Amino acid sequence: MNIMVISAISRESSTCYMLAQQLVGMCEKRRVTVDFVTPTNAELPLNDGTVAWDLPEAIAWQKRVAAIHCHFWVSPEYHGSMTGAMKNLFDYLPKEPMRGDAIGLLALAGGAMAALNTLNGMAVVARSLGAWVAPEFCALNSNDVKAGLDEAAVARVDALVETVIDMGRRLYSTAPENNVP
Ligand SMILES: Cc1cc2nc3c(=O)[nH]c(=O)nc-3n(C[C@H](O)[C@H](O)[C@H](O)COP(=O)(O)O)c2cc1C
Numbered sequence: 001m002n003i004m005v006i007s008a009i010s011r012e013s014s015t016c017y018m019l020a021q022q023l024v025g026m027c028e029k030r031r032v033t034v035d036f037v038t039p040t041n042a043e044l045p046l047n048d049g050t051v052a053w054d055l056p057e058a059i060a061w062q063k064r065v066a067a068i069h070c071h072f073w074v075s076p077e078y079h080g081s082m083t084g085a086m087k088n089l090f091d092y093l094p095k096e097p098m099r100g101d102a103i104g105l106l107a108l109a110g111g112a113m114a115a116l117n118t119l120n121g122m123a124v125v126a127r128s129l130g131a132w133v134a135p136e137f138c139a140l141n142s143n144d145v146k147a148g149l150d151e152a153a154v155a156r157v158d159a160l161v162e163t164v165i166d167m168g169r170r171l172y173s174t175a176p177e178n179n180v181p
Contacts (some may be wrong), residue, residue: 001168003030004068008086010040010076015108015145019157021075022149023106024162027072035068039085040161047091058092065097070168071131072161073122076108076142077115082122089124098170099130104164106138114139132171135164 005027007020012080042064043057051058071116075082089164105122107115119137138160140153149157 001070001165001172002035002068003027003032003070003072003165003168004035004037004065005072006037006074006086006089008039008073008083009086010038014076015142016074016076019106019108019145020072020141022070022154023074023157023161026158027165030161030165032070032165035064037064037089039066039083039089044088044092046127055063061089061092062094066141068098068153069101069172070164071098071101071103071126072106073103073126074106074108075118075122076110078116080117080121082107082118082125085135087125090129093129095130097129098126101131102134102164102168102171103131104134104136104138104160106140106160108140108145114141132167134160134167136160136163171176 005020005023007017009016011017022035024036042061044061045051075086103126105119107114107118116139119139124134135161138157144153
């Protein structure tokens with residue numbers, strides 16, 4: 001089972017990156033293979049509509065996504081949405097690479113309100129790419145991540161990881177051509 005964890009922010013000191021790294025640890029406890037992605041390590045230029053459809057970096061990124069069964073996207077709320085750098089990753093994907101995959105969504109708010117608009121927006125994009133979106137959204141506050149998540153928050157994130165990996169196993173074990181142990 002191959003898992004992709006995407007941090008919308010490439011800077012290691014950001015709470016988004018820190019939370020995404022925590023997710024990697026939670027996934028690895030379940031004996032899966034994790035591909036950790038940031039906008040920087042995806043090495044894609046800005047898709048402003050002038051990029052060649054067969055750009056080698058884009059083809060490499062599409063193959064990287066196609067090898068995955070379950071996804072986790074982590075983004076801070078930037079003006080009510082995922083970051084532009086994260087969205088740029090998905091603007092290089094046709095439907096095929098993510099179709100039928102399971103996905104868990106996590107968003108970080110800097111202010112007092114939870115990042116619900118960001119989560120809903122991410123869900124729309126994930127569904128548009130053909131993924132099954134876990135019903136449990138994780139809305140967290142950046143300051144809480146920086147301070148270290150309490151037990152209840154860790155349990156919520158862990159429950160999301162469990163749901164997504166369990167659903168990924170079910171989805172793929174019923175697809176004969178994609179039988180995954
Ligand atoms: C351009 C920009 C827009 C932001 N918009 C929002 C917002 O709409 N709502 C919100 O709760 N936080 C907003 N924030 C705060 C971020 O969600 C986030 O909590 C903060 O940037 C975390 O910083 P870190 O990456 O250093 O941990 C914004 C931050 C930036 C840089």
